[in-house]
Amino acid sequence: MSKFARIIGTGSYLPPGIVSNDDLSKTINTSDEWITTRTGIKQRHKVDKETTCDLAEIASKNALDMAGIDAKDLDLIILATTTPDKIFPATATMLQNAIGASCPAFDIQSVCAGFIFALTTAEQYIKTGMAKNVLVVGSETMSRIVDWKDRSTAILFGDGAGAVVLSGSEETGILHSSLFSDGSYVSSLQVNNNYINETGFIEMSGNEVFKIAVSRLSSLAEETLKKANMSSDDLDWMVPHQANIRIISAVAKRIKTPMSKVIVTLENQGNTSAASIPLALDTAIRDGRIKKGDNLLMEGIGGGFSWGGVLAQL
Ligand code: UT7
Secondary structure, three states: OOOEEEEEEEEEEOOOOEEEHHHHHHHOOOOHHHHHHHHOOOEEEOOOOOOHHHHHHHHHHHHHHHHOOOHHHOOEEEEEOOOOOOOOOOHHHHHHHHHOOOOOEEEEOOHHHHHHHHHHHHHHHHHOOOOOEEEEEEEEEHHHOOOOOOHHHHOOEOEEEEEEEEEEEOOOOEEEEEEEEOHHHHHHEEEOOOOOOOOOOEEEOHHHHHHHHHHHHHHHHHHHHHHOOOOHHHOOEEEEOOOOHHHHHHHHHHOOOOHHHEOOOHHHHOEOHHHHHHHHHHHHHHOOOOOOOOEEEEEEEEOOOEEEEEEEEO
């Protein structure tokens, strides 16, 4: 049994295809000015032929490289995705094969909170001694469930993948985590099919989601810090889900954290759902902003609704 679960490596990958706000304004009634002001997003990446598993494979290999861990040494793979490549098998099992691992592998579906749910689950496996090294991935091809004619959602989402290797340690790692769900909000943010064999697209009551996101994520941040006996002064970084710059800055303001301590990647990536937090984390670790020993608060909310947060020392 390990006292803590520590992040020992991160990786990410964005497919090369880019859709700019100007590209979107050629096909739907929108503008770069509207999208930038209301969301902070300037462009998003979009797959061509690549699958969710393909994106996850590259992000995972990058994370394993940084961790110095061979895929054969993984005890578990948890992949969070809203956009699995197939109804079955789990995309995690295809990823297991692609990276040459042989451990159990399963998917988690908690939409934009998926990475937080996956990380928290991985932490439990490590702390109970069931696993030592766990690969936790968020990978999405959101462009496949976007209605490209709907200006209220097509402007928001992007494709990409992020991954971390979580490992058992006596050194500090995850300090506190909490998860929540409220299924009474299904129709506020959902894919609008009725049955699994019907095609569906993302449907969202943007305004309602915006208000709930700010209120739930602000309370979550306050409670998480309180439970860890910390104040926002003890936080080095917030690594939030990247849905809208106005949501991110409202939460930061509420917990009195300056934007200089918040990792923001949505300008170039849009909302990559379960991939957005590990993508932001990897970006800021690789560019040298986040360093070993820093305290991070990661949190996210998504689809009809699930939300959660993880406070960790890197
Ligand atoms: O990751 C999961 C969680 N998801 C989120 O957190 C998303 C939360 N919601 C949001 O980020 C925002 O609500 C949106 C960015 C989706 C929308 O921003 P808003 O400030 O809430 O705009 P709105 O929906 O209140 O719409 C304002 C106006 C409307 O026109 P009228 O009724 O005032 O004439 C819309 O029809 O803007 C119009 N509009 C647009 N105009 C140009 C809506 N979408 C667009 C668009 N381009 N793309």
